[in-house]
Structure formats: C-alpha cells, structure tokens
Amino acid sequence: MLEASGRLDLSTLATAAPSPRNRRFATVVAVAFGLLTLVLVPIAGRPIGPMPGFVASYQTALITVYAVTTALLFTQYRRTRSVSLLVLAAGSLYTTLIVAVQLLSFPGIFAPGRILGSGPATTTWLWTLWHLGPPLFALPYAIMEGDRRRRLVPAGSESRVGTLAALAILAAVGVLSWIVIDFVDYLPRTVEGDDYWLLTTSGIGPGVVFLTVLSLAILCWTTRLRSVLHLWLAVSLLLLVFDNLVNLPGAARGTVGWFAGRLEALAAGMILLGVYLREVDGLYGAAEQAAEGRERERAELAIARDNLLVALEAADMGDWRLDLATGRAERTLRHDRIFGYDNLLPSWGLSDFLRHVADVDRPAVAAAVARAQREGHLEVECRITRAGDGAERWINVRGRAYRDEAGTPIRMIGVVIDTTERREAEQRLSQSQKMEAIGQLTGGVAHDFNNLLTVIVGNLDMIVRRPDNPQRVERLATSAMLAARRGAEVTEKLLSFSRRQVLRPETVNPNHLLKDFQGLLQRALGEAVTLVLDLDTALDPVRLDPGQFESAILNLAVNARDAMPGGGTLTIRTENFAVTPERAAAWPDLNTGDYVRVSVHDTGSGMDAATAARAFEPFFTTKDVGKGTGLGLSQVYGFARQGGGQVRVASTPGLGTTITIDLPRSAEPVAAAPRADALLPLRRAAEGEVVLVVEDEAAVLEMAVESLSELGYRTLTATRASEALERLRGPERIDILFSDVVMPGGLNGIELALQARQLRPGLRVLLASGYTGSALGEQGVPVDLPLLSKPYRREDLASKLRLVMGGR
Numbered sequence: 001m002l003e004a005s006g007r008l009d010l011s012t013l014a015t016a017a018p019s020p021r022n023r024r025f026a027t028v029v030a031v032a033f034g035l036l037t038l039v040l041v042p043i044a045g046r047p048i049g050p051m052p053g054f055v056a057s058y059q060t061a062l063i064t065v066y067a068v069t070t071a072l073l074f075t076q077y078r079r080t081r082s083v084s085l086l087v088l089a090a091g092s093l094y095t096t097l098i099v100a101v102q103l104l105s106f107p108g109i110f111a112p113g114r115i116l117g118s119g120p121a122t123t124t125w126l127w128t129l130w131h132l133g134p135p136l137f138a139l140p141y142a143i144m145e146g147d148r149r150r151r152l153v154p155a156g157s158e159s160r161v162g163t164l165a166a167l168a169i170l171a172a173v174g175v176l177s178w179i180v181i182d183f184v185d186y187l188p189r190t191v192e193g194d195d196y197w198l199l200t201t202s203g204i205g206p207g208v209v210f211l212t213v214l215s216l217a218i219l220c221w222t223t224r225l226r227s228v229l230h231l232w233l234a235v236s237l238l239l240l241v242f243d244n245l246v247n248l249p250g251a252a253r254g255t256v257g258w259f260a261g262r263l264e265a266l267a268a269g270m271i272l273l274g275v276y277l278r279e280v281d282g283l284y285g286a287a288e289q290a291a292e293g294r295e296r297e298r299a300e301l302a303i304a305r306d307n308l309l310v311a312l313e314a315a316d317m318g319d320w321r322l323d324l325a326t327g328r329a330e331r332t333l334r335h336d337r338i339f340g341y342d343n344l345l346p347s348w349g350l351s352d353f354l355r356h357v358a359d360v361d362r363p364a365v366a367a368a369v370a371r372a373q374r375e376g377h378l379e380v381e382c383r384i385t386r387a388g389d390g391a392e393r394w395i396n397v398r399g400r401a402y403r404d405e406a407g408t409p410i411r412m413i414g415v416v417i418d419t420t421e422r423r424e425a426e427q428r429l430s431q432s433q434k435m436e437a438i439g440q441l442t443g444g445v446a447h448d449f450n451n452l453l454t455v456i457v458g459n460l461d462m463i464v465r466r467p468d469n470p471q472r473v474e475r476l477a478t479s480a481m482l483a484a485r486r487g488a489e490v491t492e493k494l495l496s497f498s499r500r501q502v503l504r505p506e507t508v509n510p511n512h513l514l515k516d517f518q519g520l521l522q523r524a525l526g527e528a529v530t531l532v533l534d535l536d537t538a539l540d541p542v543r544l545d546p547g548q549f550e551s552a553i554l555n556l557a558v559n560a561r562d563a564m565p566g567g568g569t570l571t572i573r574t575e576n577f578a579v580t581p582e583r584a585a586a587w588p589d590l591n592t593g594d595y596v597r598v599s600v601h602d603t604g605s606g607m608d609a610a611t612a613a614r615a616f617e618p619f620f621t622t623k624d625v626g627k628g629t630g631l632g633l634s635q636v637y638g639f640a641r642q643g644g645g646q647v648r649v650a651s652t653p654g655l656g657t658t659i660t661i662d663l664p665r666s667a668e669p670v671a672a673a674p675r676a677d678a679l680l681p682l683r684r685a686a687e688g689e690v691v692l693v694v695e696d697e698a699a700v701l702e703m704a705v706e707s708l709s710e711l712g713y714r715t716l717t718a719t720r721a722s723e724a725l726e727r728l729r730g731p732e733r734i735d736i737l738f739s740d741v742v743m744p745g746g747l748n749g750i751e752l753a754l755q756a757r758q759l760r761p762g763l764r765v766l767l768a769s770g771y772t773g774s775a776l777g778e779q780g781v782p783v784d785l786p787l788l789s790k791p792y793r794r795e796d797l798a799s800k801l802r803l804v805m806g807g808r
Contacts, residue, residue, distance in 0.1 A: 014076065014085055014229045022228060026235050029271070033264060037242040044249040044257025044332065051259075058262050059103040065269040072273070074162060081149035081158045084144040086235065088233075090165045091137020095269075097173040098133060102126035105181075110501055117181050124191040124199060125180045131208045134268075135186035135215035136242055138233060142215065146222025157336055189788045198249045209244040212237055232275045239268035241723045320734040322350060329353075338395060338418050340387035358383040358392065365397075373409045376401045381419065394420045441783075443791040456480045484791065505543045505643075507668040510598055511535045517550050521557050528567030529560075543666040544597045544643050552636040556600040560632065563604030571601045577662060589646040589660075594665040607651040615649050634643050636661070681800065689805075690732070692716045694724045694739035694752065695768075700790075704738065704768075707794040711801070721747035736804060741769035741787075764804045768792065 018026075073089035076082075105117040105126055117123065144151060147534035177625045180187070190199040199205040216237040223230040231578045247261030272417065283772060318335025322328075327349045336344050339356055350369065357365050361382035371377035378399040386393050399414020463476050514533060522531050555570070559568045577597040579590045607615065616637040633649075636659070640647040652656040691713045695701040698719075705715045718724035722745055728734060737756050741749035753765045788800045 006168045014080065014082065014227055016228050017226060018228045018231045019676075022231060026231050030235055030238050032238055033242050033267065036260070036263070037246050040246050040256055040260045044246055044255060044260070046254055046256045048259060054262075055106050056103070056109050058266065059099060059106070059109075059199045062099050062266055062269055063096060063103065065266065065273050066092055066099060069269065069273045070096050074166075077162060078158050081153045081155065083153060084279060086153070086162060086165055087144070088141045089162075090169050091133055091141075092272075093166060094173060095130060096138065097170065098126060098130045098176070099318070100179045101173065103132060116177070117184065118583060119184075120191045120193065121184045121187075121189065122181055125184060125187060126177070128190070128199070128204060128208060129176055129180065131240060131244065131265075132211065134237060135208075138215045138219060138237060139211075142219035142222050146218075147195045163520040169429050200570045205244065205248045209241060209248075212241050212244065216241065228275065229272075232271050239271070240266050243268065247673055316415045319323050319413045319415045320348075322399075324401075324409055324411055326734055327351065335416055338393075338416055339384065340389065340391075354386045356387070358385060372412065373401050374398065376403075376409075378412065378414060392419055394423050418609040456484060487791075488773075505545050507541050507543045507666045507670055508546055508549075509539060509541055509670050510544075510549065510596060511537075511539050512670075513546055513549055514553070514572060514574070517553065521554065524554060524557055525561050525570060529564055530567075530569045532569060532571040534571060534573040538576070539574050540576050540594065540665040541668065541670045542643075542663045543668065544663060545639075548639045552639045552661070553598075553600070555633065555636055560600065560602035560604060560657070563602055563606070568603040568656075570603075573597075573599045573601070575599075576665070587646075590662060593718065595645065595661050596665055597660060599658055599660045601656060603656045606653040606656050607649075608653050612649050612651045612657075616647070633659075688712075688714060689735040690714045690716060691736045691738050692718065692724060692734045694718045694721065694737070694742045694743070694749070696720065696740065700740075704797075707797050708738075710794065711798055720745040721749070721752040724752060725759070728756050734760065734763065735799070736764045736766060738766045741767050750782070750785065766800055766804045 023337055040629055057417065070089060073085060073092050077085040077089050101116065102117040102123060105123040107114045109115075114122070117126075134655050165397075188200060188202050188204065190204055192198060216234060219225075219230065219234050219237065225231045225234055241263040241796040246257045246264065249257055305339050305530065318332050318338050320329050320331040320335055329348050329350070331344075332346060336348070345352075354366060365380055366377060370378040378397065378401070381396045383392050384395055385391075395416055396419045397414060397416045399412045401409045401412045404410050460476075462481055463473050467473060514535065518533065525531055557570060564570075577595045579587050579592050579595065581592055584590075584592055597765045616633050637647050638664065640661050645662045647662075648660045649657065650660070665707050691708050693701060693704050693715050694706065695704060696719050701717060701719070705717060708715050713736075716727060716734065718727060721739075721743055724737070724739065728737075737753060739749040739752055743749060743752075747755075749767050749769065753767065756765065766786050766788060768788040768790055786800055786803050788796060
C-alpha cells in the first residue's frame with residue numbers, strides 16, 4: 001500500500017493483482033465449500049428440528065452484509081468513477097433490497113401473519129429474484145472488465161450518476177415486488193406448502209443455477225481473475241451455485257439442504273464484505289504508516305533545513321523562495337544583508353530585487369528570470385547597488401523553478417552570494433599572471449634581440465672601420481642581413497601569438513598545401529625521421545593564410561624532429577570534424593559547426609602534464625639555451641585562434657605528442673589560381689612615377705626613399721598624414737601613395753589612404769607596417785589596399801609595387 005517514496009498507493013481491490021497467498025486462500029475456501037456440498041447433497045432432504053428465530057436472524061444478517069457491501073462498492077465507485085464498479089454496486093443494492101422485501105414475506109417475523117404476500121409462493125419467488133441478482137449484475141461487469149477498457153463516468157458527475165442508478169434499482173425492485181406480491185397466482189407454481197420441489201421441476205431453479213454458472217464462467221474467461229475483486233467475486237458466485245445445488249434437492253424448508261443453503265448464501269455475501277473490510281484495515285494501516293513516514297520526513301527536513309542554514313551562513317549565502325503568483329519572496333537575514341539591510345525587511349519581491357540591480361545589467365537579469373520560468377534553471381551574475389552606503393557589489397544568483405501538475409511555474413527557490421571579494425581576488429591574480437607573462441615575454445625578447453643586435457652592430461662596426469675590402473664587407477653585410485631576418489621572424493611570431501599578425505587569407509585545400517610543402521618538410525626533418533601524410537581525400541576547404549599555415553606546420557615539424565633525436569615517424573593527418581550541440585561541451589573553445597582538423601603526431605619523447613600545460617606560452621622551451629626561441633608553438637596557437645579555430649596538445653612521456661589544429665570549414669570554393677612561385681624581375685619606374693612616402697620614423701623614411709630611388713622612382717616625403725594630405729591637395733604629380741599604417745597625429749595610414757583616394761580617385765596606394773593592431777580595429781586592412789610587412793627589402797618593395805601598378 002505504501003510505496004518507497006512515501007506516497008500512499010491508490011490501487012484498490014478492483015485493480016490490485018491477487019497475491020499467490022490470496023489465490024491459495026480462495027482455492028481453499030472454494031474446495032472446502034465444494035466438499036461440504038458434496039457431503040450434504042445425499043442428506044439434503046433430511047428434516048431438522050425447529051429453530052425459532054433462525055429466519056429473522058439469517059435474513060437480518062444477510063441484509064446487513066449486503067447493505068455494508070453496497071456502501072463500500074458505491075464509495076469505491078465515487079473514488080474511481082468506474083462504470084463497471086457502478087454496475088456491481090447497483091447489483092449489491094438490488095440484492096439488499098430484494099432480501100429485505102423477502103424478509104417481510106415470512107409469517108410471524110414482524111406480525112402474526114405475512115406483511116407482504118399471501119403465501120409461500122411469494123417468498124419462493126422473492127428468493128428466486130434474490131438469487132438472480134448477483135449473476136445478472138456480475139455478467140455485464142465481467143464483459144466490461146474483460147476488454148480492459150477504462151469506462152469512466154465524467155468527472156464531477158459521479159454523484160449524480162450514482163444517485164440515478166440507485167433510484168433505478170429502487171424502482172426496479174419496487175416493480176418486481178409488486179408483480180410477485182399482487183400477481184403471484186399468474187406466475188408458474190414453485191411451491192406446494194413448504195415443499196418447493198416444483199421450483200426444480202418447473203426449470204426455474206435449474207435456470208437460476210445455469211445463469212449463475214454462466215456468469216461465473218464468463219467472469220473467469222474474460223478477466224482471468226487478474227484482480228482481487230475478480231477472484232473473490234468468482235468465489236462468491238461459486239458459493240451461490242453450491243447454495244442452489246444443496247438447496248434444490250432438499251425441496252422443503254426445515255431440511256438439511258435448506259439450512260446448508262442458507263449458510264452458503266450468507267457466506268457468499270460475507271466474502272466480498274470480508275475482503276473489503278480487509279482492504280479498509282490495510283488502508284488504515286497504510287495511512288498510519290504514511291503518517292509516520294511523513295512525520296519522520298518532516299523531522300528530517302527540519303534537521304536538513306537547519307544544516308542548510310548553517311552551511312549557507314558559513315558560505316555567506318542567502319537563500320530565497322519566490323512565489324511567482326504573488327511576486328513575494330521568503331528569505332533569510334543573510335539575503336537582506338547582501339543587499340545592504342541590517343534587519344529582515346517586512347516584504348521582498350522580484351520588483352525589489354530588480355530595483356537594486358544596476359541599470360546596465362537589469363534587462364539581462366529580467367530576461368534570465370523569464371527564461372528560468374520556461375526552462376527551469378536560473379544562473380545569473382550581475383551588479384547591484386547596496387542600500388545604505390550605495391556601494392556597487394557583484395552577486396551571483398542561482399535557482400530552480402518548480403511547476404504544478406498543469407506544468408505552470410508556481411515558485412522559484414535558490415541562493416544568492418556576494419562575489420565581489422572573489423572577483424577582486426581573481427582580478428589581482430590575473431593581473432599578477434599578466435605581469436609575470438609580460439616579464440617573461442620582455443625578457444625573452446630582450447635576450448633574442450640582444451643576440452641579434454650583437455651580430456648586426458658588430459658586423460656593421462667592422463664594415464665602418466675597414467670598408468676597403470669588398471669581399472670582407474659583403475661577407476659581414478650578409479651575416480648582418482641574416483641576423484636582421486631572424487629578428488623579423490621573431491617579431492612575426494610574436495604578432496602571430498598575440499593575434500595581431502595581418503593575414504591575407506585564401507580559400508584553399510590544406511591537402512594541396514601539404515603536398516606542395518612535403519619536400520621542404522622532409523628536408524627540415526632530415527633522413528632519420530620518416531614523414532607520413534594521411535590526407536582525407538574528401539577534405540573540406542578552409543580560409544587561411546597559406547604562408548602562416550606552412551609556417552605553423554614547419555614549426556610543429558621542427559619541434560617533433562627535436563623530440564626524436566634517434567629518429568622516428570612524423571604523421572600529418574587531415575580530416576573533417578563536426579562540433580554538434582551534443583559534443584559542444586567537450587570543445588568549449590569552438591562554436592557548433594563544421595571544421596577541418598590537421599593533426600601532427602610524432603613518436604618522440606613526449607611531455608608530462610606540467611610541460612604540456614605550458615607548451616603554448618611564449619619563450620617557454622625545454623631545449624638548451626641557444627637552440628630555440630620558445631615561440632614556435634606560440635605562433636601555432638596564434639595562427640589557429642586568429643583563424644577562428646583552436647589548437648590542442650596531447651602527449652604521453654615516452655609515447656609521443658599529438659598537436660591538433662581545428663579550423664572552420666569555408667563555404668567558398670577553393671581559389672582556382674595557384675600562387676606564383678616563379679621569380680620575376682624587379683619592378684622599376686617606367687614612366688618616371690612619383691611616390692609620396694609617408695613615414696614618421698626618419699631612418700625608415702630615408703631607407704624607403706633610397707630604395708625607391710634605386711628602382712628609378714621620384715619621391716616626395718611627409719612625416720604626418722596631415723602633411724601628406726596637404727601635398728595631395730596641391731598640383732604636384734603623385735602616382736603612388738606609400739604610407740606607414742601606424743602614425744601619430746590622429747590619422748593612421750588606412751584613413752589617409754581613404755581620404756587620399758577621395759582627393760585623387762586614380763591614386764595607387766601601398767601600405768607598410770610591422771604592427772597594425774591599434775590601426776586596424778575590428779575591420780582589418782581593406783582587401784583593395786596592398787600591405788607590405790616590415791621589415792622589408794628592396795626586392796619585397798619592388799614586388800609589391802608591381803602588384804600596385806597592376807603587373808606592369
């Protein structure tokens with residue numbers, strides 16, 4: 001009766017399955033009465049002595065039994081609204097009334113003669129109508145229960161329908177009693193004095209037996225006695241069959257058969273009553289058990305509540321319970337203190353909470369509360385203005401919405417915590433980490449550039465002191481140039497790591513780049529390392545800067561080579577990869593969508609977890625001093641993040657390392673035109689073109705003018721954008737604007753180029769910069785403005801000028 005959750009089980013005798021013990025007990029009862037009937041049938045006609053008061057006592061007991069059973073069945077019907085139970089309750093009411101009418105037909109009970117009827121024939125016919133009642137009403141009950149369809153009276157009308165059914169039964173009993181009492185002489189004779197053998201010979205008695213057996217058979221066949229009520233109703237009908245079998249052979253009142261039949265009929269009525277009373281006792285016990293369980297739950301809940309309050313107080317959390325219907329909330333004192341109140345306010349609601357939320361956060365918080373009512377979960381962090389001192393504080397609010405049976409949210413319960421101190425501590429820690437990173441970064445840059453400057457300054461110093469030996473000068477100048485190029489590579493890697501590098505992306509197939517790059521990779525790896533390309537033939541296109549991609553792969557290959565000093569295998573694998581909503585939690589750095597994955601796996605020494613965690617930090621390296629800058633993986637990280645993807649490292653000491661780069665798939669087709677690798681002659685001035693050079697750094701300006709002069713260009717100079725605009729407004733011939741991007745004075749090179757084209761629509765523009773972060777903003781360099789990266793050589797400048805002049 002009582003489930004594990006503490007909820008009272010609402011199953012009844014009409015629905016509960018009989019236990020094996022129930023079935024065994026029912027079998028014992030049926031067999032016992034069957035054996036008793038078999039024993040008594042041979043002596044059913046033997047008379048017994050007078051038993052004064054037996055009829056009155058028996059009939060009264062029978063009426064009481066059926067009346068109580070009727071009340072229980074109608075009660076269960078009102079509880080379940082079951083039509084089949086209503087039919088059974090109506091049948092029990094019919095039996096109760098017809099037995100009561102029969103009691104009034106016996107002489108000497110309530111009067112010297114009979115109150116109803118004129119003789120034994122009336123009593124016998126009323127007995128017949130009584131025995132017809134149980135099978136007649138059990139038959140439709142069995143048919144309705146057999147198909148397992150739930151037939152229910154409409155909710156709210158069960159009392160009216162039950163009352164109408166009772167009135168109909170009352171009317172039917174009244175009509176049948178009137179017919180039997182007033183027109184008994186017109187009915188077939190069933191008794192002769194106290195001898196009712198005619199009841200058997202007329203076929204009426206056997207007909208009643210047949211109907212009872214038929215109802216019993218249909219009940220067993222259709223229901224398979226699957227409920228307790230089915231089982232014991234079948235036993236009750238069987239006892240009525242035994243009643244008829246032992247009663248009819250006796251054929252007279254005052255015989256053994258007549259007396260035994262009365263007892264079996266009473267037992268048939270008492271069976272259902274006893275079972276229902278057992279159910280009432282079980283329900284009462286279950287109710288007591290449920291009450292005790294709920295009392296224990298209340299006590300445990302009170303203890304848990306006290307423990308929760310202690311925990312919340314220790315964690316500086318306030319809890320709240322918001323009634324969504326009224327908008328009012330119950331909360332603890334700690335809750336109100338978070339909002340700046342020393343004492344618990346008389347009332348608090350959602351509007352009071354939103355009034356404290358900072359104006360800038362209020363719309364988002366209101367939206368989060370509305371969303372929580374739909375989705376069931378609230379988590380929001382916002383700023384509030386505290387009462388009293390007006391201080392701005394950060395709070396975190398978490399809660400859960402609860403719904404009624406109709407699914408309507410009715411309340412929200414949650415906690416609030418002041419996170420101001422935690423945020424300040426996190427900011428201090430973050431600032432400390434930033435300063436540590438900056439220190440490490442500047443130290444590494446200073447170390448590398450000092451080494452490079454030593455080479456450059458030393459070589460130039462020796463050239464200045466002894467410039468008369470051309471071969472020596474060329475050798476020293478070449479060494480200085482190599483050092484300068486290494487410096488440019490370090491700067492490029494720094495910009496890539498900081499995602500400030502200016503990319504010129506193209507839509508390409510990474511497989512093609514890797515195949516074209518395979519020879520260079522193999523030379524970089526050396527003969528001891530085997531290079532394996534495992535390329536997906538159905539690989540999607542990606543939009544990336546081919547040079548940066550090749551540089552990232554080369555950095556990974558060199559790192560892998562150094563991790564395999566004794567040789568090994570480097571495998572580069574490409575494949576398509578999708579981040580679905582179900583997999584999004586495993587890839588927090590990627591939005592849902594399609595990606596292309598490039599993984600580089602080596603069979604080298606691997607890294608432990610601590611080393612792998614720092615692998616992408618700038619200037620972090622495990623190589624010996626002078627054998628690495630510590631910027632290789634940093635460049636890979638910057639390239640992947642700037643391209644909208646991510647890079648991950650997985651490594652096991654002794655087994656090798658796998659670096660995985662995920663880049664967003666491009667919806668554009670692969671560019672048809674391949675990159676030209678053929679060497680072209682330097683582009684020199686053909687028609688005396690004039691270049692306006694805009695550069696705020698004097699040394700760079702001088703170098704640019706010298707390079708352009710060697711290429712045959714005439715030059716004009718300006719050190720500020722405003723000065724360049726003044727020249728552009730003048731009458732001088734200017735064919736090309738060559739400007740630095742980052743300049744003082746309010747206008748950068750991009751803005752200068754746009755205004756210059758407004759002044760001179762046909763003007764050609766070339767920009768130069770080594771750092772463009774502050775100038776480009778979020779938009780970047782427009783695609784129609786060629787960009788020359790610093791530092792550059794004369795050959796680089798000539799190549800860009802060829803592009804600017806349209807290939808001439």
